[in-house]
Amino acid sequence: MNREDYEAVLALHRVPVSKLQSKFDPNKFQFETTADLEKMPNEMIGQKRAEKAMEFGLAVEQSGYNVFVVGPAGTGRMTYTQDSVTKMAKQRPIPDDWCYVYNFENPDKPVVIPFPAGQGQKFQREIEILLIDIERQIRSALTSEVFEKEKRKILDGFREKIEALWEETEAFALENQIKIERTPTGIETFPLLFGRPMDIKEFERLSDSNKKIIKERENIVENKIDETFYQIFKIEEQLRKSVNKFIMETVAHSIEGLFQPLRETYKDHPKVLDYLEAYFHDVVTHYSVFMGNNQNEQQNILNTLLGSKEQYLHRYTVNLFVNNRHLTGAPVIYEPNPNYHNLFGKVEYHGSLGSWVTDFTLIKPGALHLANGGYLILQATELLQHPNTWARLKRALQTGCIQVESAFEEHGVLPTTGIKPQPIPLNLKVILIGPYYLYDLLSIYDEEFHKLFKVKVEFVTVMDKDEENSQKMVRFVKNFVEQEGLLPFHRRAIARVIDYSSRLVAEQTKLSTDFHEITKVLVEASYWAQKDGESIVDDNHVEKALVEKALRSNHVSEQYREMIQNGTIMVETDGYRIGQINGLAVLGTRDSVFGIPTKITAQTYVGKSGIINIERETALSGQIHNKGMMILTGFLSGEFAKNRPIPLSASITFEQTYSLVDGDSASSTELYVLLSSLAEVPIYQGIAVTGSVNQWGEIQPIGGVNEKIEGFFHICKERGFTGKQGVIIPKQNVKNLMLADEVVQACSEGLFHIWAVSHIAEGIEILTGVRAGNIRDEKGQYPPGTIFAKVEERFVKMYEMFNKPSENVKNTESN
Structure with a gap:
């Protein structure tokens, strides 16, 4: 095509400067x-779908309607979630307090008692005061004159019985001529002679028969003494029981008035009444703990078995496990480190006699307990980093209760004296926040996930x-x-x-x-x-x-541009070459994404191998890139091989690339370079290309269009503009253009150009200055002198050469 026609083609597809970026007019603001x-007030921006989903998820109270907030970080998902949940929580009732108390029947299973919000601390204080009053009242009752008088009366009655037994025994001994003496060291017996104790010499002078008679009498008396001792033991046992019963009755009578107000206060709370009744009977039974410093032998033994008095009195305290006194609505808990103990609570231990022991006062709440009756917000990524936590969270949501357990006991890590607190009913809504991939993984691999998290709140990025x-x-x-x-x-x-x-x-x-x-x-x-x-x-x-x-983050892109500038990476930005083109790729670091040009070359020749992707042969090509290469074969076959096969062998490669190449954004670029090689028409190297292509030759949109354009722009700028340089992009990507001001300025001055095409034929004309001629005439022929005609002529020659019969070798031997 002549220069005028070529300029018309360029003008037809050139993107107007007004469409290279969108500038917001500040005058729209008042x-x-x-x-x-x-x-x-703060409000969510651009997330109407997420707002409706969140409103629905928080309002539905049925089980299983927990919420998964999905979306990329930085979209405000955490802030919005906390604000939404806090707003909803203010409209909900304040949940109960929870207290753990001692189980007097089974100490290893502490009892949990719920109270209306704020009443748990009140009950804890009431029990503390009760314990103080009990100790004071018991001491007063057991040191009163009335108590001592009644106790002395009981003791005197039993002493009289014992004395009567001894009088009877002594009389029996005298009847048998034996005298009994009670000494501090025991009981001694003496035979009598004329009413007085016989000494040893007198006993020795007796005849053997008399000695035998005395021995027999002593045996009879000793048997009587043994019987007396047995009777006395029974009397003393009865005395201990009577005294103990009397003391317990005294204690019960003295503290009864302390419990009565509490029974009246909590008359509608059966668990509290059961606890108070067990508390009362335990105090009465173990009254000796409260008897002060004048401890008897029994108390010393008790302390040895149960520990100090302070340790023992722990059983009469209340563990205020969850205190919601300061809440104005339902609780909202965000747990940034959702490990097992932080979520489910724990039982703490302390050392005692070489072992680890615990009690109900060492039961500590987790985030689930604190959020019970309200909302618990967790980061899904953090939650799934702890192996057992996700499984146990699901179990708690399914069973509707929380059990405080040790994460180590089942593995035998600690030698412990364990307790199993009563589980607490669970009624809360869990809100997980996580990325798309995590939501998809849970959806695929965890069959229970959608049963428990039925509401998806999706945050979009645009x-x-x-x-x-x-x-x-x-x-x-x-x-x-x-x-x-x-x-x-x-x-x-x-x-x-x-x-x-x-x-x-x-x-x-x-x-x-x-x-x-x-x-x-x-x-x-x-x-x-x-x-x-x-x-x-x-x-x-x-x-x-x-x-x-x-x-601050473009040092990598500068290094690439420097290598291109000094020729280390070979990229041409001017001149014409057959089978060579500049493709555009996007590279990125953690905080920077940039585009760079890459030389793509093609060689075509007669053969049966088809298109050889050198990157694929060297395992440097991804699956999507391989797909793009196969599309090229489909296009060429559809255009030029409808009546006969193409005897084509071709090789395409990204020059000077040593890492994995993937994506199909260069597939149109590869098709251009193939057509150039086949038609033997040179491509202008000052034009870079990006875009995907389908089997019909239609150009498809790609990503990173701004970075790709700006990457090639900087190379051309550093080498010097020729006025003919630019980039070909898919027409669909025009709406994605938000180019830097310097690129727009260069385009407005005619130093750089952006062309948008919708078909491979439009692009090849811009690149070569030759008509594409991709439409066949009535005879099925492409217009002569066009790219497509030249390609078909090349294929005809290849077919003829491939099918040309070998010449017969003449036999030159003489006859």
């Missing part, structure tokens, strides 16, 4: 700076760039500026922030919901304004913040 605006969301962006900036103590933002600065938001999502009609990235720009823009001594932040400060932010 204020000068954010300082002129009144304080505005929102419409309309008036409503623009005004909400103003409110967001206003609130953040005041919250962080930043300088006020001029409306021009906010307009620039909105432009940056559109650049983040690479779409002119959309805004980003990644407010984390936006807040970084706000902070940095305020910094640069303060450094310049300004009192407000203007658009130039926002631009400065964006430039400086890029400079």
Whole structure:
């Protein structure tokens, strides 16, 4: 085609400068700076679907309707979740307090008692006062004159019985001529002679028969003494029981009045009444603990078995496990470290006699207990890092109760004296917050996940760039500026922030919901304004913040450009080459994404191998890239091999790439270079290409279009503009253009160009300056001299050469 026609083609597909970026008009705002605006309430921006889903999930009270908030970090999902849950919680009733008390029948299973909010602490204090009063009352009762008098009367009665037994025994001994003497060391017997005790010499002078008679009498008396001792033992046992009964009755009578007010107060609370009754009987039974320092032998033995008095009195205290006294609605708990103990509580231990022991006062609550009756917010990523926590959380939600257990006992890690507290009924809503991939993994691999988390609240990354969301962006900036103590933002600065938001999502009609990235720009823009001594932040400060932010993380892209500039990476930006083209790729680090040109070359020759992807043969090609290569074969076969096979062998490669190549955004580029090689028509190297292609030759949109364009732009700028350089992009990607101001300026000056195409034929004309001629005439022929005609001619030659019969070798031997 001649120069005029070529210029017409270029003009036809050139993207107008007005479409290279979208600039928000600051005059749409009716204020000068954010300082002129009144304080505005925080609200969610651009997440209407998520707001409706959250409202539904928090309102439904049936089991299984827990919430999973899914979306990328930085979209405000955590802030919004906490605000929404807190707002809903204020409308809900305050849940009960929970107290653990001693189980007097089975100490290893502490009893849990619920109380209306605020009453748990009151009950705990009442029991503390009760214990103090009990100790004082028992001491008073057991040291009173009345008590001592009655006790002495009981003792005197039993002493009289004992004395009567001894009198009877002594009389019996005298009848048998034996005298009994009771000494501190025991009982001694003496035979009598004429009414007086016989000494040893007198006994020795007796005849053997008399000695025998005395011995027999002594045996009879000793038997009587043994019987007396037995009777005395029974009397003493009866005495102990009588005294103990008397003391217990005295104690019971003395403390009865202390329990009666509590019984009246909690008459409608059966568990408290049962506890008070058990408490009362235990105190009466173990009254000796309260008898003060005048301990008897029995008390010393008791202390040896049960420990000190202070330890023993622990049983009469109350463990205020959950105290909701200060709540104004349902609790909202966010647990940043959801390990097992932080979620489900724990039983603490202390050392005693070489072992680890515990009691009900050492039961500590977890986040589930504190959030019971309300809402528990967890980060799903953190939760799933703890092996058993996810499984036990599901179990708690399924069973509707929380059991405080030791995570180590079942593995035998600690030698413990364990307790098993009564489980607590569970009634709460769990809100998990996590990324998309985690939600998908749980959906696929955990069959119980959707039974327990039936509500999905999805946060999107983009929102419409309309008036409503623009005004909400103003409110967001206003609130953040005041919250962080930043300088006020001029409306021009906010307009620039909105432009940056559109650049983040690479779409002119959309805004980003990644407010984390936006807040970084706000902070940095305020910094640069303060450094310049300004009192407000203007658009130039926002631009400065964006430039400086890029400079801090673009060292990798600069190294690539430097290698291209000094020829280490071979990229041409001028001249014509057959079978060579500049493709565009996007590379990225953790905090920077940039585009670079990559030389793609092709060689075509006669053969049966088809298109050989060198990256695939060397295992440097991803599956999507391999698919794109197969599409090229489909296109060529559909266009040029409808009547006969193509005897084609071709090799395509990305030059100087040593890492995995994936994606199909270069498939149109590879098709261009194949057509150039087949038609033997050179491609202008000052034009880079990006875009995917299908089997019909239609160009499809790709991602990273702004970074790709700007990457090639910088290379051309550094080498010097020729006025013919530019980038070919898919037509569908025009709406994604949010190019840097310097690129737009160069395009407006004619130094650089952006062309948008919808078919491979349009692109090949721009690249070569030769008509594509992709439409056959009535005879089925492509227009002569066009790219497609040249390609078909090449295929005809290849077919003829491939099928040309071998010449017969003549026999030159002479006859």
